[in-house]
Amino acid sequence: MSVNFKNIHIGSMVKQRTIELDMDISRICNFFKCSADEVEKMFLHEDLPTNILLSWCKLLEYDFFRTYSQHLILFSPPAKKDASKTEKKRTELPQFRKNIYTKEVIDFILELVNSQQKTKRQIIDEYRIPKTTLYKWIMKYNKKEIEDKKK
Incomplete structure (x- = not known):
């Protein structure tokens, strides 16, 4: 089952995990x-x-919330940067880095490139993935895929 990070159906993902764990x-x-x-x-x-x-996360030992985090990474609008507002608002909430990519997101992006559904430029622009990061993924993971096929 390929995860659709744009349209998340969490119930079907939970069901899939219960099936996988039998x-x-x-x-x-x-x-x-x-x-x-x-x-x-x-x-x-x-x-x-x-x-x-x-509760499902605990029972099935899987972080379903990460799916939503990946959605935010891929589909949230970029923050507007206003040079006149140099002072950041303080918050008591924990702050997280946005540019942490999971294996699932990397696979999703590489699938778009390899199947030619999107160009590298489109991916860089639409998902705000740095060019160097995208090219490193292509070199690293496509190389692994070729090596795995040889075995």
């Missing part, structure tokens, strides 16, 4: 204290409340 429905029902029908309904939901999704 997790018994009774274990899931015991964990959530609900019926099998309620579990099946969760699989059909495009989104889930964060407390429920957090």
Whole structure:
């Protein structure tokens, strides 16, 4: 299953992970204290409340929230930089770097390049991935792919 970072259907991702782990429905029902029908309904939901999704993350040992982070990396509009506003607003919330790319995002981008769905220039412009980063990925991961095919 290829992850669609633009249109996330978290219920189907949760279902896919339960299938991959061959997790018994009774274990899931015991964990959530609900019926099998309620579990099946969760699989059909495009989104889930964060407390429920957090529970799924723990049960299935997978960070589903990372999917949303990757969506932000790929599809959030660039922050406007105003030179006249040099002072940043303070926040008590934790601050995260935006340019941390997971293997899934790298694979997604390389698939776009290799299948010629997008040009390198389009990827650089649309996803704001630095040119040097994109070219390093192409060299590194396409080289690995060629070596793996030779084995």
